[in-house]
Amino acid sequence: MVEVLVAGTILILAIPAIIQIYLHTLKNHRILVSISEVSDNIGFAIEKMNREIRMGRNFVISDNGEKLTFYNPQDEKIVYRFNKTNHSIERSKNGGDCENLTGENVIVEKLIFHGEGLNPNDNLQPRITIVLKFRSKEAQKESEKYSTELETTISSRLLQI
Numbered sequence: 001m002v003e004v005l006v007a008g009t010i011l012i013l014a015i016p017a018i019i020q021i022y023l024h025t026l027k028n029h030r031i032l033v034s035i036s037e038v039s040d041n042i043g044f045a046i047e048k049m050n051r052e053i054r055m056g057r058n059f060v061i062s063d064n065g066e067k068l069t070f071y072n073p074q075d076e077k078i079v080y081r082f083n084k085t086n087h088s089i090e091r092s093k094n095g096g097d098c099e100n101l102t103g104e105n106v107i108v109e110k111l112i113f114h115g116e117g118l119n120p121n122d123n124l125q126p127r128i129t130i131v132l133k134f135r136s137k138e139a140q141k142e143s144e145k146y147s148t149e150l151e152t153t154i155s156s157r158l159l160q161i
Contacts, residue, residue: 034136035146038106042134045089045101046152049080053128053154061128065112068128082111089132102134109133109147126156 053059056070056078067081079092083100087107090098102108110133117124135147 031146034105034138037103037138038134038136038146041103041106042132042150046130046132046150048091048101049089049130050152050154052078054157056156057126057158059115059118059126059128059156061113061115061118065114068113068115080113082108105137107135107137109135110149126158127153128156129153 052072053068053070055073059068059070061068062081066084067079069077069079072078077094079090079098080101081090081092081098082088083090083098086100087109089101089108089111091101092098110131112131114129114131116127116129118126129151130153131149131151133147133149
């Protein structure tokens with residue numbers, strides 16, 4: 001009889017602990033999946049911008065730094081901009097409709113372009129720095145939100161000298 005009581009007590013104490021561990025593991029898995037999806041999405045957007053900027057020319061950055069305009073090798077006017085309403089990065093070609101580069105699961109909080117050597121007469125290699133802050137839209141609780149900032153600098157392959 002004593003063995004049954006001891007076993008029952010241990011079982012009653014162990015089950016809530018096991019359930020807590022299981023629920024915590026599920027929560028962490030959800031957070032990791034969200035981080036992975038956001039990172040993949042932002043990685044795609046950065047890579048797309050990187051490829052085009054590298055081959056671009058005649059760069060112009062808006063006064064607030066939220067819009068970059070340049071021409072690609074096909075002489076198409078490319079615009080990258082921060083859409084504050086949709087919290088996304090947008091791209092347009094030759095003044096056409098804007099397409100979102102970021103998915104619906106990503107909230108872009110900040111997109112700033114900085115430039116050096118953009119004046120054709122300054123004898124400097126054009127360089128564009130992108131500062132980006134983003135987070136996951138899927139997170140429901142503050143503790144589950146994944147927010148990060150990144151900065152990357154891209155130099156144009158075309159010399160302006």
